[in-house]
Amino acid sequence: MSNxxxxxxxxxxxxxxxxxxxxxxxxxxxxxxxxxxxxxxxxGEGVLVNKWSYGLRMPFxxxxxxxxxxxxxxxxxxxxxxxxxGATQRNKRLxxxxxxxxxxxxxxxxTLMLNRELINTGDEILSPDSKALYVYPASKEDLMKxxxxxxxxxxxxxxxxxxxxxxxxxxxxxxxxxxxxxxxxRIDFVPLNNRLSQEIHPYVVPRKGEAVKVYPWxxxxxxxxxxxxxxxxxxxxxxxxxxxxxxxxxxxxxxxxYWMASNDPVNLYDSRLFGxxxxxxxxGKAWFIWFPSCKERFFQRVx
Numbered sequence: 001m002s003n004x005x006x007x008x009x010x011x012x013x014x015x016x017x018x019x020x021x022x023x024x025x026x027x028x029x030x031x032x033x034x035x036x037x038x039x040x041x042x043x044g045e046g047v048l049v050n051k052w053s054y055g056l057r058m059p060f061x062x063x064x065x066x067x068x069x070x071x072x073x074x075x076x077x078x079x080x081x082x083x084x085x086g087a088t089q090r091n092k093r094l095x096x097x098x099x100x101x102x103x104x105x106x107x108x109x110x111t112l113m114l115n116r117e118l119i120n121t122g123d124e125i126l127s128p129d130s131k132a133l134y135v136y137p138a139s140k141e142d143l144m145k146x147x148x149x150x151x152x153x154x155x156x157x158x159x160x161x162x163x164x165x166x167x168x169x170x171x172x173x174x175x176x177x178x179x180x181x182x183x184x185x186r187i188d189f190v191p192l193n194n195r196l197s198q199e200i201h202p203y204v205v206p207r208k209g210e211a212v213k214v215y216p217w218x219x220x221x222x223x224x225x226x227x228x229x230x231x232x233x234x235x236x237x238x239x240x241x242x243x244x245x246x247x248x249x250x251x252x253x254x255x256x257x258y259w260m261a262s263n264d265p266v267n268l269y270d271s272r273l274f275g276x277x278x279x280x281x282x283x284g285k286a287w288f289i290w291f292p293s294c295k296e297r298f299f300q301r302v303x
Contacts (some may be wrong), residue, residue, distance in 0.1 A: 013289075027048055038263060038264060042288070045292055045293050047101070047286050047302060048288045052284070053284045055071035074104050078104045079102070079104075079285065079286040079303075080101070084101055085275070086273065087298070102262055102271075106196050108207035109207040112202070112259060115199070118272040119199050119272065123288065128215055134170075134174075134189045140186070141167055143186060151178040151182055152179070156169060156170075164294075175219065178290045200209050206225070206257045208279075211250040214240075219240070221276070224275050225253075225257070225275055226243060226251060229278045231260070257277060287303065289302060
């Protein structure tokens with residue numbers, strides 16, 4: 001073999017190793033697979049990803065365990081690249097899973113007001129114990145007493161009357177959920193302050209070492225997170241969460257989690273589909289556009 005061939009092979013090997021080191025320890029890239037992040041990022045654009053934005057996730061976490069050097073918090077509003085946390089990828093090793101890109105809208109310990117489709121409504125953040133006033137027809141008072149007794153709220157008393165004869169009671173968000181589910185279509189409730197609705201509920205994003213209380217509206221989401229990312233056996237029976245064969249009114253998580261959302265609500269590849277994103281799935285922050293949809297966007301910083 002001539003010296004030129006040997007030099008060429010050495011250079012090729014050096015380039016390959018250098019590229020691998022850069023992609024593994026510094027910067028990687030990805031292409032935007034859908035229109036979910038428009039008008040921030042467009043389908044088909046190539047984006048550089050800064051792997052040190054939140055601290056470097058060490059390679060091969062499935063084999064070597066999850067470790068991060070220079071750990072930094074993910075910020076609200078950041079456009080984040082992460083491995084698919086969905087249940088369909090559960091049997092794949094973490095580093096081999098599909099890569100998604102979304103905007104972080106809630107960090108560990110935050111509370112979001114989400115509707116039935118798990119879309120953030122932007123409503124005033126309320127705890128499940130926040131009280132609100134509800135009006136219902138006087139003709140339904142006997143039925144109301146039966147329902148209150150059935151759900152364990154017999155001590156809840158009338159707080160007033162409307163000018164047209166309606167009855168007013170005060171319920172916390174959780175109490176109203178129980179009462180409205182039991183009443184179904186038989187009682188027409190009207191919130192006096194329009195802050196709370198049976199279709200919108202507060203969801204707490206799990207923080208490492210802190211207990212998250214279980215409610216009927218978050219029980220399925222918590223159960224899926226426990227099974228997929230906490231590696232514990234869990235199931236839902238009725239509105240009750242069972243963990244390792246025991247009923248649980250709360251659960252203390254071992255990881256920090258995040259809630260990711262697309263710019264376009266039609267695009268479902270975000271937390272509405274796969275739930276909370278655990279910290280060990282985070283790869284880095286979208287940095288610069290290197291393959292733009294138009295020349296004016298070349299090397300534009302992603303914000």
